[in-house]
Amino acid sequence: MTSKKLSTSQGANLASPSTSELRALFNGRVIAPEDAEYDQARALFYGGFDRRPSAIIRVADAVDVARVISLARETELELAIRSGGHSIAGHSVSDGGLVLDLSDMRALEIDLEQRTAWAETGLTAGEYATAADAHDLVTGFGDTGSVGIGGLTLGGGVGYLVRKYGLTIDSLLAADIVTADGQLHRVDEDNEPDLFWAIRGGGGNFGMATRFQFRLHELGPMYGGMLILPATPDVIAGFIAEADAAPDELSTIANVMTAPPMPFLPKELYGKLIVMAMLVYAGAPEAGESVIAPFRALATPIADMVHPMRYPEVYPPEPEGYHPVAAARTMFVDSIDRSVAEMMLEYLQASTGSMAVAQLRVLGGAMVRVPVDATAFAHRNSRIMVNLATLYERPEEKATHESWVDNATAAVQQSDHGTYVNFLGDEGEERIRAAYPGGTWDRLRAIKAQYDPTNLFRLNQNIPPKKKRAGKK
Ligand SMILES: Cc1cc2nc3c(=O)[nH]c(=O)nc-3n(C[C@H](O)[C@H](O)[C@H](O)COP(=O)(O)OP(=O)(O)OC[C@H]3O[C@@H](n4cnc5c(N)ncnc54)[C@H](O)[C@@H]3O)c2cc1C
Numbered sequence: 001m002t003s004k005k006l007s008t009s010q011g012a013n014l015a016s017p018s019t020s021e022l023r024a025l026f027n028g029r030v031i032a033p034e035d036a037e038y039d040q041a042r043a044l045f046y047g048g049f050d051r052r053p054s055a056i057i058r059v060a061d062a063v064d065v066a067r068v069i070s071l072a073r074e075t076e077l078e079l080a081i082r083s084g085g086h087s088i089a090g091h092s093v094s095d096g097g098l099v100l101d102l103s104d105m106r107a108l109e110i111d112l113e114q115r116t117a118w119a120e121t122g123l124t125a126g127e128y129a130t131a132a133d134a135h136d137l138v139t140g141f142g143d144t145g146s147v148g149i150g151g152l153t154l155g156g157g158v159g160y161l162v163r164k165y166g167l168t169i170d171s172l173l174a175a176d177i178v179t180a181d182g183q184l185h186r187v188d189e190d191n192e193p194d195l196f197w198a199i200r201g202g203g204g205n206f207g208m209a210t211r212f213q214f215r216l217h218e219l220g221p222m223y224g225g226m227l228i229l230p231a232t233p234d235v236i237a238g239f240i241a242e243a244d245a246a247p248d249e250l251s252t253i254a255n256v257m258t259a260p261p262m263p264f265l266p267k268e269l270y271g272k273l274i275v276m277a278m279l280v281y282a283g284a285p286e287a288g289e290s291v292i293a294p295f296r297a298l299a300t301p302i303a304d305m306v307h308p309m310r311y312p313e314v315y316p317p318e319p320e321g322y323h324p325v326a327a328a329r330t331m332f333v334d335s336i337d338r339s340v341a342e343m344m345l346e347y348l349q350a351s352t353g354s355m356a357v358a359q360l361r362v363l364g365g366a367m368v369r370v371p372v373d374a375t376a377f378a379h380r381n382s383r384i385m386v387n388l389a390t391l392y393e394r395p396e397e398k399a400t401h402e403s404w405v406d407n408a409t410a411a412v413q414q415s416d417h418g419t420y421v422n423f424l425g426d427e428g429e430e431r432i433r434a435a436y437p438g439g440t441w442d443r444l445r446a447i448k449a450q451y452d453p454t455n456l457f458r459l460n461q462n463i464p465p466k467k468k469r470a471g472k473k
Contacts, residue, residue: 030055044092055098081460086144112135121211126146140159160314170370188213201378204460205462227304232345250280252279254277257358326389327353327392327402329388330387
């Protein structure tokens with residue numbers, strides 16, 4: 001059996017339940033507006049979303065998940081889904097509706113013999129990495145430890161192992177999904193392969209993922225860390241060329257950005273542009289050292305913290321209560337030569353935000369070796385991902401910074417008009433279509449019509465269900 005119906009209502013009146021009725025309905029916790037932890041529980045990673053849900057339900061298990069889905073159906077309240085709360089568009093909190101919060105579902109079962117792991121979707125990338133590393137094993141997620149494996153995996157997952165092991169979804173073997181009708185489905189390559197295809201890139205449109213099964217890869221001592229270089233056009237273009245030519249073991253993220261006041265930086269650089277790069281060599285430290293040598297030779301490093309390390313060190317501790325507000329855009333480009341780098345530097349210099357950044361990720365490697373139509377992530381041939389952002393504090397400055405990021409994006413844009421869904425903000429349908437070009441969009445809409453015909457899961461980068469043709473049952 002690959003799908004089963006979960007019992008949901010327990011005889012409760014779901015039309016307009018009180019907080020105490022809600023508490024009686026769930027095995028997990030219900031956080032209501034009158035509760036002390038409500039404000040913290042409704043906050044997302046990004047600031048600027050002041051939304052007040054009617055209840056936040058910290059589900060305990062798949063039965064609770066099915067009950068929240070029934071509740072949303074019966075009450076017609078908007079349903080937000082939250083794993084790690086890092087939605088850039090603010091989709092994981094609703095104003096007036098329900099939040100299905102997975103953060104109490106964090107179990108991880110590692111099968112050492114099979115080298116696989118079943119992970120509940122309330123886990124963060126950092127928690128998963130630490131637990132797997134205890135066995136010299138790894139699955140690749142993104143660049144930040146506090147990001148939830150729920151949202152990141154469903155959109156694709158581009159991180160520090162992208163060139164060595166591909167996207168996160170390339171290590172996804174199976175998933176447990178509760179669909180809009182309350183059914184629990186075990187999906188994989190053989191069981192409901194269409195749904196399995198759709199959740200590998202199509203986001204939270206098709207149902208609630210309660211657990212993922214991942215492949216684990218062997219990784220013991222490795223080499224990596226932060227390298228800070230001067231932000232010149234030659235260094236940036238040189239970095240991109242080296243990252244492109246490097247073996248698959250090396251994945252990099254170069255942040256060309258305003259230097260923050262960090263103790264390892266000379267004070268005179270605070271507020272000036274630098275290249276703050278993370279390099280991750282997923283292999284033996286000695287080999288890593290020689291692969292990274294050309295990056296060190298691009299210029300005299302301002303700081304060099306690249307060293308033999310264990311994988312979880314890519315996720316340093318994060319400051320508590322940090323909720324930045326950003327104007328941000330994502331895109332893919334084909335090349336960054338000296339003149340593109342020069343233009344980026346000019347735009348970053350002109351930003352009046354508190355910190356401006358162009359994040360450059362050279363792709364390729366294992367990600368490209370999976371056929372483009374094998375999953376709903378359709379950008380395997382894209383060469384470089386660029387995320388442009390400026391952070392700011394005063395809400396009244398929003399228009400200025402949005403306009404800066406629009407202009408910078410238009411200037412940097414080349415011939416690849418695709419976009420990665422997980423870095424999209426609330427940018428409208430055209431941009432969602434850019435995430436799912438060509439036949440991907442039509443196939444996703446047809447699968448959406450099959451599993452969520454009323455669009456219950458709509459607070460997301462939404463893929464509307466395909467309409468039935470008139471006269472067709
Ligand atoms: C600081 C930062 C760094 C990032 N770095 C990377 C990176 O390196 N690589 C990368 O690929 N992405 C990265 N991202 C983007 C990230 O992948 C997305 O924001 C992702 O949606 C976050 O997942 P989450 O579970 O934390 O988000 P949430 O805000 O909890 O969820 C976002 C959306 O995902 C869907 N969703 C989440 N969990 C489930 C579930 N269990 N079932 C069904 N739907 C679900 C829902 O539609 C929800 O609205 C980063 C984001 C931030 C803010």
